Amino acid sequence: MEHVDWEDVRLFINRLNEFIENLDLVLPSESQWEYACRAGSTTPFEPCVALIHNGLSISSDEVNFDGKEPYGKTPKGWNRNKPISVKEPRFRPNKW
Numbered sequence: 001m002e003h004v005d006w007e008d009v010r011l012f013i014n015r016l017n018e019f020i021e022n023l024d025l026v027l028p029s030e031s032q033w034e035y036a037c038r039a040g041s042t043t044p045f046e047p048c049v050a051l052i053h054n055g056l057s058i059s060s061d062e063v064n065f066d067g068k069e070p071y072g073k074t075p076k077g078w079n080r081n082k083p084i085s086v087k088e089p090r091f092r093p094n095k096w
Contacts, residue, residue: 002083039094044071046094063091 006027013025028036039046043055050058057072064084067077 036096037094039096048095049092051092 009027013027017023017025037046041047041055045055045058047055050062052059052062052074053072057074059074060067060077060079064080066079068079
């Protein structure tokens with residue numbers, strides 16, 4: 001999604017919670033988001049997603065980021081310069 005701010009999402013979640021009894025949706029905290037992205041891994045990146053160096057590095061071939069400042073030991077990568085569908089290219093999901 002693009003151009004959706006935190007307040008819009010919070011309002012949307014509140015409306016859903018009012019509409020559906022006992023739903024109680026919330027936005028994840030930063031630590032909850034990080035935990036879900038790592039799928040229980042103790043490495044910086046979940047190893048099923050970040051195959052390079054067993055989850056210690058990640059490349060722009062594995063996830064969508066600008067690739068200009070690679071993480072860890074990966075070389076500079078491709079900058080798609082836009083949001084992309086999770087289906088194109090097919091990025092590997094984490095183990096969860």
